[in-house]
Amino acid sequence: MRIAVIGTGYVGLTTGVCLANRGHDVLCVDTDVEKVTALQNGRCPILEAGLEALMHRNLQLGRLRFDSSLTALERYSDLVFVAVGTPEGDGGEPDLTYVRQALGQVASMASPGSVVVIKSTVPPTALAVLEAEMQGTAESKKLAFAVNPEFLRQGMAVADTLHPERIVIGVADAKARRRLLELYAPFAVPVVVTDPVSAMTIKYVANCFLATKISFVNEVANLCERLGADVDAVTLGMGLDSRIGPKFLQAGIGFGGSCFPKDTVGLLHVARSVGYDFQVLASALAVNEQQYKVVLDYLVARLGSLQGKVVAVLGLAFKGGTDDTRETRSFPVVRGLLSAGAEVRSFDTCVVRTRLPGDIVATVQDSLEACVADADAVVIANDATGWTSVNWTSVAHAMRGTLIVDGRNTLDADLVLEARLEYWGVGRTGAGKSFANAVLTAESES
Incomplete structure (x- = not known):
């Protein structure tokens, strides 16, 4: 054709x-x-x-x-x-x-x-x-x-x-x-x-359902944090139910990008225009708007005042494998840290500096080494695969502090702990992921 x-x-x-x-x-x-x-x-x-x-x-x-x-x-x-x-x-x-x-x-x-x-x-x-x-x-x-x-x-x-x-x-x-x-x-x-109306509705509700699933699991992670439960074990157990499935059960600091935020807001507007109050979707969006604050709250709880603290933020794109920063959750994290008086350094191998807002580009470093040097804490803000292969022993030697805050639950906590660093993930309890996998493997072999 x-x-x-x-x-x-x-x-x-x-x-x-x-x-x-x-x-x-x-x-x-x-x-x-x-x-x-x-x-x-x-x-x-x-x-x-x-x-x-x-x-x-x-x-x-x-x-x-x-x-x-x-x-x-x-x-x-x-x-x-x-x-x-x-x-x-x-x-x-x-x-x-x-x-x-x-x-x-x-x-x-x-x-x-x-x-x-x-x-x-x-x-x-x-x-x-x-x-x-x-x-x-x-x-x-x-x-x-x-x-x-x-x-x-x-x-x-x-x-x-x-x-x-x-x-x-x-x-x-x-x-x-x-x-x-x-x-x-x-x-x-x-x-x-x-028909055309049904086809476009499929598009909207598919994205909105996935966004709702993300917000739900982030609420679960926040609950796990208070219960002392491990979100990795909880979501593993959930995902093995074929009615639920394992996808989109990764807790973190919320969804971003060009689709989920725009489509959730868009479908809410569509619903209101025909006189319907889409309460579940409104709640999912409200959760997402606030979820990034779990990182800021933990940093304050662990470090006290952030005034003058050096915080490295790894990942500016809304997720790994793209240079797209539309509605990225990294920006609110960086801006929240700056507002609290922290010195923020950021690093991302994919983003294009000329497309970044001025306050964000001012934090960008040319290398991982420059980003983490003398940092009091490091925040993982997207799920880029590169963060999983970081030499955490080298990072530990470069940092002033010891705190690694995994806002995407993407790291192997044991590797971070072996480098004599402190690890925190959203709703995670240290080695909970390894334990959950070990139980699953043992049961599958029996």
């Missing part, structure tokens, strides 16, 4: 590159001329495992093209995916300005009978209006309208696009249905075909 993708952010660029890798001719369009020039020259603007290599491959094969203009759209109108940003607006409602602009331009430039597919996350309540506006601009072209939400994990977006667990299509037009089913037939995964 000849396919166009409007927008080259995380979703749009990954979608375009992966569809080209599947053998389709793909045109990716973005209004940012400087960004398009970089893409044309093979420079990938985002950190996403495997994406740059696939982009280079398909540029060389001639299956992938980047442009800042829609003049070539008529030649790429089998499917037109709209994957532009929907930033959070006032009151939590997504700002649909970019979606409206893209749909208007596509309606003017696309070939008659083209299938226009919304991949951006927009409120289910807005779909009918967006389609009507598009058709009004298209006039006699009779464009087909569909919804095909994405379910990508940052850091795993290429794998999730090429090997999805399921595909959701929201469509009322028979031609759009046929064309999308043809596109996805080679993927050989379950395909849910439903």
